[in-house]
Amino acid sequence: MVITVAELLEKIKFDVVYTSETALKKEITTSDVTRPGLEMTGYLEYYTPERIQLFGMKEWSYVQNVIGDNRYDLLKNIVTDATPAIIVARGLPIPDEMVSVAKKRDTVLLQSTEPTSRLNGAITAFLDEKLSTRTTVHGVLMDIFGVGVLIQGSSGIGKSETGLELIKRGHRLVADDRVDVYQKDEFTVMGEPAEILRHLIELRGVGIIDVMSLFGAGAVMDSSKIDLTVYLEKYEKGNTYDRLGNGETTTEFSGVSVPQVKIPVTTGRNVSVIIEAAVMNFRAKQMGFDATKMFEERLSNLIAKNS
Template identity: 55%
Template sequence: MSETVRIRDLVEHLPLKVVSGSEASLERQIATSDISRPGLELTGYFTYYSNDRLQMLGKKEITFAEKMLPEERLVVMRKMCSKETPAFIISRGLEIPEELIQACQEADIAVLSSKLATSRLLGVVSSYLEGHLAQRTSIHGVLVDVYGLGVLIQGDSGIGKSETALELVKRGHRLIADDRVDVYQQDELTLIGEPPKILKHLIEIRGIGIIDVMSLFGASAVRDSMEVQLVVYLEQWSKDKRYDRLGSDENLINIGNVDVPQIKIPVKTGRNVAIIIEVAAMNYRARSMGFDATKTFEDRLTQLIHENSKE
C-alpha cells in the first residue's frame, strides 16, 4: 500500500507557487520520487528522456535555454511536454521562458516556481515524494517517542500496550500511533512509522474507550511520524521461562526490510512497565554512544576471576 501524490499536494505542503496551470493539471499524479533535470533534452537529445518524472530547471538549464532562438525553444519545450510529464518546477525564482509556459498550457501541464536554490529544492521535493510514495505496511503495536527514541511496543492482545503508552504520555513522552502503525522504509537502514489517518492522535483504553490524546494532553504529547529504532515486546511472565538478566542477548526483528533491535520484557503484577521502557530507551541510547553496562560488568567479572586465580 502506498499513497498517491498530486501536483496540488506539492503546492500545499512545499514552498512552491503555481505560475501556470489549470485545475486539471494540478490533479495530475506523480508516479515516481525521481526528479529529472532536462539538460541534454534542451540540446535536442531525447533518447533517454524520463518523461514520467517531475522536470526541474535550475540556473544552468534556464541560462542555456535563454541562448536558444525562440522557435528552437518552443520546439524543444513542446517535445518535453509529454502526456506523462507531471509538472515543471523552476528554482531560484528565475524568469521562466515564455515558450515553456506556452508549451505547458498547450499540453495542460502545470509550471511551478520556488525561491529555493536548485540543490536545496531538489532535496525537499525528493524527500517529500519518497515519504509519501514509499510502500507502506501495517503492523500491530504502539509507537511512542521516548526521549527522542522511536519505541515500538508490541505484545499479545490485552497485555497492556495502550495502557503503557498512556502512562508514558503522562510522563512527558509523545504518542505517534496506537494499535496499528503504518511503516515504510525511508532508506536501507531507516524505518519510519506513522498512524493511519483514522487513528491519528487517538488511543483506546479498555473500560474507558477512545481517548483523544492531543485534546487531553496538548500538542506536545503527540507527533505525526517517527523513526522506529527499538522494539519492546511485552510478554506474560512465566516462572518456567529463562529471561535475559544481563542484557547480553541481542535480538533483531525485520520490519519492512529493516532490521530493528528488539528486547523482550516479561509483564507481571507489580512491575512498572512504563518506567522499564524509559530505562530501556536510555540504555539503548547509551549503548549507541559506546556506554555498555553489560560489557562493563563482564570486564569487571573477568578481572575479578583473573585476580582470584592468582591467589
C-alpha cells in the first residue's frame, strides 16, 4: 500500500515552500524517515532516497556551514527524483539552494515549527498506520462505552440487527459487514470500514441505511481499536456454555491477540444488553475487579466454613 504526499499534507500541518501538481502525486512507500546527517558528509552507500528527508537543527547547521556552490551540489546528491518530500523542522529558515534543488527535482519542500523529534514521531506514526497491511474480516465493529467491540458470527445470526440496536442505545458504528483490520503497533489492532460502506449498515428485508443521516454524526466513527470480540452462535440444547466467565478465550488479528466472548443466541435473549454487560465486565476486569474471582473466593470460603 502507498500514499501520496498530498495525503500527508491533509493529515499534518505544514507551511508549503515549494510544490507542484506532479510533486504532490509522488508516492510514499515507506514509513521510515531519514535525517541525512551522515549522507551530507558524502557517505551514500546505504542511502535510501525514497524516504522523506527531514532536516533538524543539526542537519540545517551543517548545510549553513557549507559555502557557495558546494551547498547546492551537496543537496542535489541527497534529493533525487525519487525523494517524496523535504521537510525542515523548528521553523528554521530555508536556504535558497534547497529551494532550487526542490524545484529541479520536482520535490515538495515543507517547513514546520514543530521540534524535530516530535515531528518525526508524528510523521512515522501516520505513515505506519496508513502503510500497514490490511486484512478483511466479516463482522460489525462498534464503539461501546469507549471499547472497540467486533461482533462476529455466522451469516444471518443477527450481527447487523444487534449493531442497530446498540446504535439506538447510544453507541457508535465503525463498520458493518466488512471490517478492514490492521496492526497499529505491537499491542494494538485497529479496524475501519471499506470506503464504499462507510457509515452504512445493511438490514435484511429493509436494505441499506445511512446511519449518519438517520442518527446523526454522534452515531458513527471512522476507525477504532479492537479491544474485544464477541462471537454470536446459535444456542444448541445439550451444548456446554461458559456460565462462570473463567473460560477465557482469545482470537488473533494481524498478529495481535484479542479477548473473545462467545454468546449463545436464542429467542428471548436481548443480545445488545448482554453485549453491553460483557463490555462493562471487560472494563471492570481491566480495572482490577473480577466478579468470577470474587465468586470463587466466596465459594471457597463457604466450603471451608461448612467443612
